[in-house]
Amino acid sequence: MSEFKTVATRAAYGQALVDLGHKRDDFIVLDADLAEATQTGKFKKEFPERFYDCGIAEQNMMSIAAGVAATGKKVFCSSFAMFAAGRAFEQVRNSIGYPHLNVVIGATHAGISVGEDGATHQCNEDIALMRSIPGMTIINPADATEAALAVEAALDHDGPVYLRFGRLAVPVVFGDDYKFQIGKGVELKQGNDVTIVATGLMVNEALIAHDLLKAEGVNARVINIATIKPLDKDIIIKAAKETGAIVTAEEHSVIGGLGSAVSELLCEEYPVPVLKLGVNDVFGHSGPAVKLLDEFGLRAENIKEKALKAIGMK
Numbered sequence: 665m666s667e668f669k670t671v672a673t674r675a676a677y678g679q680a681l682v683d684l685g686h687k688r689d690d691f692i693v694l695d696a697d698l699a700e701a702t703q704t705g706k707f708k709k710e711f712p713e714r715f716y717d718c719g720i721a722e723q724n725m726m727s728i729a730a731g732v733a734a735t736g737k738k739v740f741c742s743s744f745a746m747f748a749a750g751r752a753f754e755q756v757r758n759s760i761g762y763p764h765l766n767v768v769i770g771a772t773h774a775g776i777s778v779g780e781d782g783a784t785h786q787c788n789e790d791i792a793l794m795r796s797i798p799g800m801t802i803i804n805p806a807d808a809t810e811a812a813l814a815v816e817a818a819l820d821h822d823g824p825v826y827l828r829f830g831r832l833a834v835p836v837v838f839g840d841d842y843k844f845q846i847g848k849g850v851e852l853k854q855g856n857d858v859t860i861v862a863t864g865l866m867v868n869e870a871l872i873a874h875d876l877l878k879a880e881g882v883n884a885r886v887i888n889i890a891t892i893k894p895l896d897k898d899i900i901i902k903a904a905k906e907t908g909a910i911v912t913a914e915e916h917s918v919i920g921g922l923g924s925a926v927s928e929l930l931c932e933e934y935p936v937p938v939l940k941l942g943v944n945d946v947f948g949h950s951g952p953a954v955k956l957l958d959e960f961g962l963r964a965e966n967i968k969e970k971a972l973k974a975i976g977m978k
Contacts, residue, residue: 670833674772676808677829678703680815681740681770685711691738691819694729696722701831702742702772722747726755726767733765738819741767745774745828749790760824761797768818768825774804775915776943776960777832777865779953786948792920794826795893801846802893804828804914804922806867807837810890813844821846830915832953834865849896851903855883858971859903859910863889863922866913866941872964873913877971884971895925901934909974910938913967915957918942937977939970 681693685707697720699705708715718725722743729741748771760767778786794802801821805811818825853874862870867888877884885907887899904910912923923940930938943960957963
């Protein structure tokens, strides 16, 4: 990681809930016996009368959230991504997605960087699952700044939202002046040789890869996609037209995530070479988070190699 201030996006999520709680009283927070890990415990401490622990019963928690939302109140419900998206998929689909309710799912501990918790908890399939639900908005923040802004945006959004947060402390990429808007990507670096489209903790790696490529005379464009659904089609198509090659980078399976969304779009709208970097079709395993990122090829050097290969395919 770069030598920046590092904060886990799950920590930013917990603090954002507290900050919003002081400003607004139109929402409640649910958790499934993981408040310390998901960081919703911060909200519980400040607003105990607006916090409900549903126990180790994620499916029931989603049903409760749906019932509360049906009365007109907004709800945040939190658990690990593996449980929120995986174990409770049917309830999310049928009770929250189908009636298009205002429930925000704060899913923490996503991706391979869960580390020592191992394969059963390293959820690399959650974006794919949530993308399959009609009307579900999916946001995967790159850092603490974007995470906090995404929480507030999700609260004001009409319809269900899946917020994806990580356990690992990651560099704070954006300053206090950063603007976030649901459904809009952001061009972070200009370039015309190749475009790197990144999400989550891979955004910082993409910025490092940009510098590595620049040292070799390659001008790479870097785009941050926090909102994976709905995807910012305009910024992706423009990049494809102007650079002619795309590399996607995500801490998620290469099946069904950002890479799939970008590939599906460009296949129909403006076909160019698209190379996907993510967790290949494998399960993770226990180990230190940073070493797992190295082992599974989720680093700037890996992005650079993909970018050079994509350029050669133009």
